[in-house]
Amino acid sequence: MPTFNTKTTSFLALAALTLLFTSLSSPGAAADGGVVPRRSVLGNETVLVLAEERTRRKDPLDDLNYYTGGWNISNEHYFASVLYTGSTLFLIASFWFVLFGIFLLLSCMYFCCCRQRSYGYSRVAYALSLILLTLFTVAAVVGSIVLYTGQGKFHDSTKDTLEYVLGQADSTVGNLKSFSSYLTSAKTVGVDQVFLPKDVLNNIDKVNTLVTSAADTLGSATQDNKDDIFNSLNTVGLILIIVAAVMLTLAFLGFLLSVSGLQFLVYILVIVGWILVALAFILCGVFLVLHNVLGDTCVAMSDWVGNPTAHTALDKVIPCVDKATAEEARSQSKEVTFQMVQLVNGIIANVSNRNLPPIAGPLSYNQSGPLVPLLCNPYNPDKSDRITCIPGEVGFTNATQVWKNYECQVVNSKCTTVGRLTPSMYDQMSGAVNVSYGLYHYGPFLTNLVDCTFVRDTFDAIHKEHCPDLRLYSRWVYIGLLMVSEAVMLSLVFWVVYARERRHRKYTKQADAEASAAQASYESKEP
Known part of the structure; x- marks a missing residue:
């Protein structure tokens, strides 16, 4: 990824600098638009010839024969042909x-x-x-x-x-x-x-x-x-x-x-x-x-x-970056998001929504009242996109507002009012939701970046x-x-x-x- 971004920026800088001198079609340059790029075979792979018609100019390095290699800033014949204009x-x-x-x-x-x-x-x-x-x-x-x-x-x-x-x-x-x-x-x-x-x-x-x-x-x-x-x-x-x-x-x-x-x-x-x-x-x-x-x-x-x-x-x-690298970066983002949601749901299911006796120790803090809804995981266990959520689950955008209704008042870390989330638990779960949503939101951006x-x-x-x-x-x-x-x-x-x-x-x-x-x-x- 660092290599990708460095060279991408270099090309953007090159494009921006070159744009300083743009003008319309001139002698030796074919009009652009409406031309299907030609594909040539180089070794075992097919290479697309860019701007072939426009770059078809006489090449002084090739006895003034027409250059047919298309846009290629690493080719001396391209520069010789464009200089000839x-x-x-x-x-x-x-x-x-x-x-x-x-x-x-x-x-x-x-x-x-x-x-x-x-x-x-x-x-x-x-x-x-x-x-x-x-x-x-x-x-x-x-x-x-x-x-x-x-x-x-x-x-x-x-x-x-x-x-x-x-x-x-x-x-x-x-x-x-x-x-x-x-x-x-x-x-x-x-x-x-x-x-x-x-x-x-x-x-x-x-x-x-x-x-x-x-x-x-x-x-x-x-x-x-x-x-x-x-x-x-x-x-x-x-x-x-x-x-x-x-x-x-x-x-x-x-x-x-x-x-x-x-x-x-x-x-x-x-x-x-x-x-x-x-x-x-x-x-x-x-x-x-x-x-x-x-x-x-x-x-x-x-x-x-x-x-x-x-x-x-x-x-x-x-x-x-090739597809495997892009998928690896995206996969890690999905994995962290999935695990974060699982962590939050595990606490809700195993602690907050359980009516534990006082002898249950730190897992019992006098929680009571309606059950806290689970957080909707945007991914399936295989990390594929989840199409719909189960009725009753809350999404990233409204989870903190919904959970606020299940917060209780505490004294000495024990709920003194009806509720299943202590203020500290609510804050921790809200932080987990924010992080999960951030990773979920920026995951597609990361994929778009690395695959160009x-x-x-x-x-x-x-x-x-x-x-x-x-x-x-x-x-x-x-x-x-x-x-x-x-x-x-x-x-x-x-x-x-x-x-x-x-x-x-x-x-x-x-x-x-x-x-x-x-x-x-x-x-x-x-x-």
Whole structure:
């Protein structure tokens, strides 16, 4: 059980961290939903291929053949194929950096060497460059707004998902600790100096050790991962906000400087923008890769939930405890509950409900009146679930209220009024009922935990309730980031083009003015 909870928490942390970068289907990723997972034979067992259609991508480690192994974070071919989905954006960043660098170098050489040459001037080229520069600046503004808005909604959706996952983990820790406390209490519960058998007490120690260790491990892992997860979330949000703000400022500033004719400042800004655009495309590629990893994970979780008995790649991350181990833990819980009820009923039948003479010693305390009803045991002797109780028996939920009517007043440990339970006996029996009910109540929870039902329910809720919003808003982030990168990239080009056309226009007008002045001077000197 400790191993199960440690690895379960690690995977929940992995899923939560990956959810920071979810987005909709992207190049190289098939749409999810409605696909029956394929089963492949590995050795003597059948293995379910998770998210097979979605993960069918070209694998650069396999001569660009399609990867067919499904979601598997331990497979290098899976990571190579998903990394390949961002290669287009990485190549764009590389080509942009190299080609625009060459363009800047050639432009500088041309402007420096040809500064005194005459320039041609085209009104169409000048107007067109200004119009396109304005359009691309507006596109950069729109992209920044989309990016900023998307990251805000994406941040909130991701935070909700993380809080749900962490809440589930905290709830599990609380339930485990409550279950453990009931087990501890069971060791000390006794009625009229009668306690549980020694072998049952030994089993309590065995199960309690496992449960306590599991609770401590899960609680520690959750607390350790909690800060890291939220710090990562805040860091991603901050990076996206900075990118939106920097790109928006760059686009506005470049437009104003270009229109104002401050060429030297424009060239400096072009160099800065040249580097920032390359970094923006790289960030866009990284976001796309991380998006695909999580998109695959969401579909893999859905496939895993729908095939609870199949062997999958998730088994390496969450090796669910086998059925024998789960049944052992559940059996011990049933055994303690059964024995506790038997202990209480034994005292009721053999002591409280017997009209013993005074010479019977400590077993006789002047008990009288109606017989105390027995406690309904939820299990049969073979520990199978008991369907119905015998008429007259009381259940865990109302036993203490019913037994209160059979309590007598005592003096010197003897009943002085009608009743069959002394206050001390009533308190001891009430304690036994509380412990029994606690074990009975948390028994199914323990079984669900060790057989991975808890994790499956968590993954199912994430896939159905959280993934849709995360995908929608991450699409906004991706679109906004791509719009900003492309708009600023094209704006940089037209900063240079417009600056060139503006300079040509200036020199052309200056040359025309000088020519006109010379012509006027020449005409004024003619007789």
